[in-house]
Amino acid sequence: MARAEADVRGLPMKSAPFVSVAVRIRPSLCEDPVSLWADLESNATRVCCHRGYLLEEYEFTRVFGPDEENRKLFEDLQGPALTDSVFSGVNETLFAYGQTGSGKTHTIFGSASELGLLQLFVRQVFQGASHVEGVSVHVCCYEVLGDTLTDLVDSSSLLAEGSLTEDDIVYDELFIKTQRCRYQICHVRSAEQCLSLLHLARRRRTSGVSSQNSDSSRSHAMVHLFVQTPGPHESSAIGTLTLVDLAGTEKEHENPSEQGRKSARLLNTSLCSLNRLLRKLQMGCLEESERRQSVLNKCLWEYLRPGCGIALIFCVSPLLAHRSASLSTLAMATDSKAIHSQRKSQFIPVSPSHVAEARVNFSPSGAPHMAQNRTPRSSSRRPTFGMPGMEEEALTLGVEDTGHLQRKDRSERRRYERLRQEVERAHEELSNDNQSLKRECESLRTLFVRQQKQQIDFWTGPFLEMLGEQPAAQAMAKQAATNAREAIAAVRRGGDESEELISRRQNPSVRQESLETLRSELDYWREMALSLQRQLQKPGTRSSKATPETRSSSQRSESGERSIGPEGEAQPGRSPKERRKAARATETPQRRAGGGTHARSDSLRCDSELNETFLK
Ligand SMILES: Nc1ncnc2c1ncn2[C@@H]1O[C@H](COP(=O)(O)OP(=O)(O)OP(=O)(O)O)[C@@H](O)[C@H]1O
Secondary structure, three states: OHHHHHHOOOOOOOOOOOOOEEEEEOOOOOOOOEOEEEEHHHOOOEEEEEEOOEEEEEEOOEEEOOOOOHHHHHHHOOHHHHHHHHHOOOEEEEEEEEEOOOOHHHHHHEEOOEEOHHHHHHHHHHHHHOOOOOOEEEEEEEEEEOOEEEEOOOOHHHHHHOOOOHHHEEEEEEEEOOEEEEEEEEEEOOHHHHHHHHHHHHHOOOEEOOOOOOOEEOOEEEEEEEEEEEOOOOEEEEEEEEEEEOOOEOOHHHOOOHHHHHHHHHHHHHHHHHHHHHHHHHHOOOOHHHHHHOHHHHHHHHHHOOOOEEEEEEEEOOEHHHHHHHHHHHHHHHHHOOOOOOOOOOEEEOOHHHHHHHHHHOOOOOOOOOOOOOOHHHHOOOOOOOOOOOOOHHHHOOOOOOHHHHHHHHHHHHHHHHHHHHHHHHHHHHHHHHHHHHHHHHHHHHHHHHHHHHHHHHHHOHHHHHHOOOHHHHHHHHHHHHHHHHHHHHHHHHHHHHHHHHHHOOOHHHHHHHHHHHHHHHHHHHHHHHHHHHHHOOOOOOOOOOOHHHHHHHHHHHOOOOEEOOOOOEEOOOOHHHHHHHHHHOOOHHHHOOOOOHHHHHHHHHHHHHHHHHHO
């Protein structure tokens, strides 16, 4: 712990010779042929793989063979050094990654006969805490499946037996879509207490059957151990040790049950987004946007972002039958060697009285010093300490920063985050609005064109022949058909203009203008559709091409019945003059201003006049 004590003096550990990528080969557990083995002569850094006639070799910082136990992993992955790093305020994250049945859960949680890395780390943390005064440890454990986060900690039995009090539990929450997911963070005072909570949590984890594992984990499980260590200059170092047991990759169709296939789909989707995040980390271009890609990313972001230490354990099966899955895991492991952790210590300012109080109250044996709820969150006055889903970059401020600057920085970040969320929401609303307006305009435009085509057919078809020797009427009919054609052309031009307008909408200054135009165009087309519908129902459409509806309407009109309007209301027969007046009253502002839709309105007016002439 000498190192931890040195580090809490405020010197950030920039880098340490930790293992960043290790490969673990599971025991074969059957007589089936194998295609993969660890080349233990090569200083345990190489994996050999048969690929047909080829023998391939992969090199990693450390390769663990089937006979090596979890304790060996803990030692060779420098578990004690990683724990020291957490005490100095660094976020250290350890992943188990691999196909289903490859031994991830065995590595992290252990088995009945063997302790897992989790137990070994917890013991190491509490051993470290017993050497440094004023350390407090909090733990939480939850699982992620698709868009759901479930708290796995069940503190009821510990509360009932009195080893945990209500004050020892704080809640953190994460908003996922519209859902609020809450999980407990418990202040634990001994390794036994912590492990008992985690043991119960493991039992509550969702499990099922996969193609390779009869007791397969059907969720991603995460355990965070928050370690707060009093530091110099009225500060506290806050480091988090995160252990992640990812669900195994599996081909969806290979899962034997319907439920299993469904969960495999969800798990593969979240693993894909995590893979993308890891790829960005490998390329050194991790962007904030990756955080929003899945709930898994959201939960892990705080523990993977620059400044955190990342160690990946890739678990593979040696069997020939699993060769292709193992090779793809090895490929991912090879690429992950490019991830370089630039570890950064995190400090939070605390008042001197606070530190003194924490020191006086500290009692590794579990004395009730939590009456004032001194959790990392409350003591630091940071309501979202180290929790996923919240902006926590401010945590990385150096100890030399003044309290004033830190406060200003935090409030600026909060303001920025609020603004960003508002802009995102407004943008989403606008695009939804625009999409639906666009769709509605498009369908009305199509309807108008169809109706104009019907008009053309009507004026140029047998009706023209019916007119016989009436040159004036024939000329009017031809004019009506020409107007309808022009109207169609104008509509098509109008459509192109709208498209152009929509693309220009990216510019905020024209966004409002284009919305207004779209809305007035929508009103206009709605009106057009109604007016055309009315016209088609008028008695003037007594042609051979009239639809059954229009025929029955005209027949009713001839027999002196009242016509039915488009809205289904009964409309007493109006004189042509009255109808023209009504049409003028409903003119859109665009039409009144004589805009690009003039040809369409002229065409309609001409058609209705023509109808009336013939009716007379
Ligand atoms: N190194 C090992 N030593 C002994 N047994 C192991 C080892 N690795 C895996 N096993 C055994 O193999 C079986 C499957 O392992 P485990 O459940 O850990 O796989 P997994 O990768 O977590 O699978 P899934 O992704 O389906 O949850 C278990 O019975 C486990 O005990």
